[in-house]
Amino acid sequence: MTSSDSSMLHLSIILFTAVFTDNILLARFLGMCSFLSVSRQVKTALGLGFAVVFVMTFTIALDWLAYRYILEPYAIEYFRFILFIVIIAAFVQFVEMAIERYSPVLYQNLGIFLPLITVNCAILGASLFMVIREYNLAEAIAFGFGSGVGWMLAIIAMAGIREKLNNALIPKGLQGPGITLIIAGIMALAFIGFTGVLSGR
Amino acid sequence: MDLFIIPIAIVSVVGALLAAALVFAERVITNYGDVEVDINDGEKLFTVRGGGSLLENLTLQKIFIPSACGGRGTCGYCKVKVTDGAGPLLPTEEPYMDAVERKEGIRLSCQVKLRNDLKIEIPDELLTIREYLCTCSEILDYTYDIKQFRLAFLDGQQMKYTPGQYVQLLSPQYEKSPEEVYRAYSVSSDPSNKAFIELIVRRVPDGICTTYLFDYLKKGDQIRINGPYGHFYLRDTDAPIIFIAGGSGIAPIKCILHHMQNTKNSRKSVFFFGVRNTKELFLVNEIKAFETAIDDFKFIPVVSQPDPEAKWNGATGRVTTAASDYLHKQPDAGKYEGYLCGSPGMIESSVQVLTKLGIPEDRIYFDKFS
Numbered sequence: 001m002t003s004s005d006s007s008m009l010h011l012s013i014i015l016f017t018a019v020f021t022d023n024i025l026l027a028r029f030l031g032m033c034s035f036l037s038v039s040r041q042v043k044t045a046l047g048l049g050f051a052v053v054f055v056m057t058f059t060i061a062l063d064w065l066a067y068r069y070i071l072e073p074y075a076i077e078y079f080r081f082i083l084f085i086v087i088i089a090a091f092v093q094f095v096e097m098a099i100e101r102y103s104p105v106l107y108q109n110l111g112i113f114l115p116l117i118t119v120n121c122a123i124l125g126a127s128l129f130m131v132i133r134e135y136n137l138a139e140a141i142a143f144g145f146g147s148g149v150g151w152m153l154a155i156i157a158m159a160g161i162r163e164k165l166n167n168a169l170i171p172k173g174l175q176g177p178g179i180t181l182i183i184a185g186i187m188a189l190a191f192i193g194f195t196g197v198l199s200g201r
Numbered sequence: 202m203d204l205f206i207i208p209i210a211i212v213s214v215v216g217a218l219l220a221a222a223l224v225f226a227e228r229v230i231t232n233y234g235d236v237e238v239d240i241n242d243g244e245k246l247f248t249v250r251g252g253g254s255l256l257e258n259l260t261l262q263k264i265f266i267p268s269a270c271g272g273r274g275t276c277g278y279c280k281v282k283v284t285d286g287a288g289p290l291l292p293t294e295e296p297y298m299d300a301v302e303r304k305e306g307i308r309l310s311c312q313v314k315l316r317n318d319l320k321i322e323i324p325d326e327l328l329t330i331r332e333y334l335c336t337c338s339e340i341l342d343y344t345y346d347i348k349q350f351r352l353a354f355l356d357g358q359q360m361k362y363t364p365g366q367y368v369q370l371l372s373p374q375y376e377k378s379p380e381e382v383y384r385a386y387s388v389s390s391d392p393s394n395k396a397f398i399e400l401i402v403r404r405v406p407d408g409i410c411t412t413y414l415f416d417y418l419k420k421g422d423q424i425r426i427n428g429p430y431g432h433f434y435l436r437d438t439d440a441p442i443i444f445i446a447g448g449s450g451i452a453p454i455k456c457i458l459h460h461m462q463n464t465k466n467s468r469k470s471v472f473f474f475g476v477r478n479t480k481e482l483f484l485v486n487e488i489k490a491f492e493t494a495i496d497d498f499k500f501i502p503v504v505s506q507p508d509p510e511a512k513w514n515g516a517t518g519r520v521t522t523a524a525s526d527y528l529h530k531q532p533d534a535g536k537y538e539g540y541l542c543g544s545p546g547m548i549e550s551s552v553q554v555l556t557k558l559g560i561p562e563d564r565i566y567f568d569k570f571s
């Protein structure tokens with residue numbers, strides 16, 4: 001195997017791990033708030049999912065650059081929380097503007113979800129994992145993209161289940177958030193079954 | 202010291218740079234240039250900087266589209282037909298549109314952004330609606346519970362209205378009411394007087410607006426109105442006319458009669474004015490005077506329960522019965538146009554009487570106030 005092959009393999013392992021075995025939502029429980037509140041319809045879940053994938057992939061790259069070239073040289077890594085959040089917020093603003101201007105149709109689908117993403121803890125969480133795991137830029141991007149896809153997968157699965165549940169007979173006390181949390185728990189259990197299958201660290 | 206200052210400075214600088222980049226991006230990206238809005242196929246054109254919502258730009262142009270929520274997309278009132286340039290229907294608009302409206306291109310004007318040239322259609326009646334600041338220049342007592350208010354326009358403004366239409370009067374916050382309310386009153390004055398309008402108002406017990414007008418408004422006070430509204434105006438035909446009004450419902454008909462006199466209208470017309478007792482009669486001589494001023498006009502006041510000591514020698518009984526008896530004697534009863542103004546009960550029974558005489562409902566006109 002040439003070294004580029006192995007690094008491609010390495011990157012795809014990171015990606016696969018982030019999507020399935022170490023799913024940021026169902027194994028790490030980050031981004032639960034929007035997961036629970038915006039999972040009523042597959043259509044909207046898909047919109048939010050795409051927005052998360054997009055923002056996560058790009059902000060993780062920006063955060064990596066900021067960490068590597070601003071925080072590390074001055075040894076002020078402890079400022080990463082503030083800096084990452086600021087970068088995420090600014091990026092989301094920028095993307096919102098750009099999409100609104102150049103692609104009204106995409107804006108129509110993502111528009112209302114984009115501002116929500118700024119406060120989605122999965123985004124910040126991914127950037128912080130990237131620091132802890134000492135990824136390089138390519139690894140970080142693969143991890144960010146994978147985490148986003150994993151998050152989207154989880155919320156779409158949840159939305160699909162909840163759409164089916166609309167016609168189900170649910171005991172009164174469990175309707176709404178109650179049954180949603182139980183489903184989330186069962187889904188998380190299923191994903192925990194993947195633990196240790198691959199570890200892309 | 203450096204231990205604190207340098208890290209904080211670095212983070213601040215990064216934050217500032219990001220903010221600057223965003224401001225710059227906003228300048229470049231959200232610069233839509235000038236956008237031309239075309240209302241009703243060239244009836245009115247205006248050019249504004251793009252980027253804002255259609256609603257706020259129309260308001261800046263003094264075109265008042267009804268909106269209760271202030272442009273947040275929650276009331277669904279600000280519907281406007283956009284024939285070109287609005288882009289796809291947004292998720293925020295979908296809940297307020299039915300299938301027909303979607304097909305016709307109806308949009309919520311607060312959600313439509315001006316990105317490019319727009320063509321929109323607005324009904325004429327909305328185009329002429331404005332807000333006016335007036336001074337109450339005269340208050341006349343007509344009966345124990347009916348007054349006439351003269352509102353003079355300020356700053357040489359004029360309201361273009363069709364005789365018979367009504368305005369909405371803003372009753373401000375005052376001690377009996379913590380909120381502002383709008384109430385509708387018909388214009389009663391001669392439309393050739395451009396400097397003012399007059400409204401005839403009957404007191405509603407504990408009514409927010411009428412209590413304000415009767416007990417708080419003084420001569421010289423300022424008051425806001427907007428308008429004109431309504432579809433109650435003289436149709437341009439040769440058909441004979443029957444007006445039926447009760448109490449303060451006389452207002453729009455008085456305005457129409459002034460208009461008929463001014464335009465030398467010679468259509469056959471008759472006006473039945475109903476009140477309960479002679480105490481409630483007002484403006485009788487003024488309306489009677491139209492019998493000489495307008496060709497072929499007859500005024501018949503009807504008192505339903507005259508006091509014996511009042512010695513009323515005019516028509517008695519219900520105004521609708523009197524009107525019905527009169528029309529029965531007319532060979533062309535079914536050709537009449539009916540113009541009604543009064544209480545919902547009076548309008549309902551008038552419509553019954555008129556349709557029974559062969560006048561189709563689409564030739565009976567009234568604005569419903571409740």
